[in-house]
Amino acid sequence: MNKSFKMIIPQKEHIHGIYEIEKLCFEHPQSEQSLLNDLNGNSVFFCCVCENGKVVGYINADTVLDEVYVINVCVHPHYRRQGIGERLVKALRDYCRDNSFAFVTLEVRQSNTAAISLYRKLGFEKAGLRKNFYTHPTEDADIMTLYFKR
Ligand SMILES: CC(C)(COP(=O)(O)OP(=O)(O)OC[C@H]1O[C@@H](n2cnc3c(N)ncnc32)[C@H](O)[C@@H]1OP(=O)(O)O)[C@@H](O)C(=O)NCCC(=O)NCCS
Structure with a gap:
């Protein structure tokens, strides 16, 4: 990842930039309020990458017991394609491993080859399928999971 990119824990002032990226990336973006709630404690892990103070990518995750x-x-x-997504997922992976979580898991559209390739590269395996999980367009989700202990 380029040296001008900095990974930080987002503050309130970064939420609008994160929301702008959500709108560009997803049919159903999280609201700014929901992102703010995540920041204020609903997310156990929240990280973003900035260039000159501007948010260019982010990741957040929740936990239930020792599951992420x-x-x-x-x-x-x-x-x-500049290594930012990989850096973000690696940061979450390292956090989970260092804090003795059992696994980290997610859903991904089956057509999302970029994300699937990223998760595979970092050791996630297909763990199941959710039929018609997504809408607009309707599509199944792959469940992808990285286990730290079995
Ligand atoms: C998926 C996403 C986060 C990847 O971010 P990125 O910063 O472009 O990814 P990186 O540059 O860190 O790439 C890391 C790896 O991801 C995979 N990858 C990323 N983009 C890819 C593409 N367009 N096609 C194929 N593989 C791709 C590759 O394995 C790559 O490793 P490599 O460079 O050694 O080939 C980004 O495409 C994105 O924001 N997509 C829209 C939102 C989304 O779909 N999020 C996932 C929801 S489950």
Whole structure:
């Protein structure tokens, strides 16, 4: 990842930039209020990458007991293929491993080859399928999971 990119824990002032990326990346973006709630304690892990103070990508995740569920990971379309997504997922992976979580898991559209390739590269395996999980367009989700202990 380029040295001008900095990974930080987002503050309130970064939420609008994160929301702008959500809108560019997803049909159903999280609201700014929901992102703010995540920041104020609903997410156990929240990280973003900035260039000169501007948010260019982020990841957040939730936990239930020793299980970690990725809420979202996305990179601004103009900043893709520069290692930012990989850096974000690696940061979450390292956090989970260092804090003795059992696994980290997520859902991904079966057509999302970029994300599936990223998760596979970092050791996630297909663990199941959710029929018609997504709408607009309707599509199945692969469940992808990285286990730390079995
Ligand atoms: C998926 C996403 C986060 C990847 O971010 P990125 O910063 O472009 O990814 P990186 O540059 O770190 O790439 C890391 C790896 O991901 C995979 N990858 C990324 N983009 C890819 C593409 N367009 N096609 C194929 N593989 C791709 C590759 O395995 C790549 O490793 P390599 O460079 O050794 O080939 C980004 O495409 C994105 O924000 N997509 C829209 C939101 C989304 O779909 N999020 C996932 C929801 S489950």
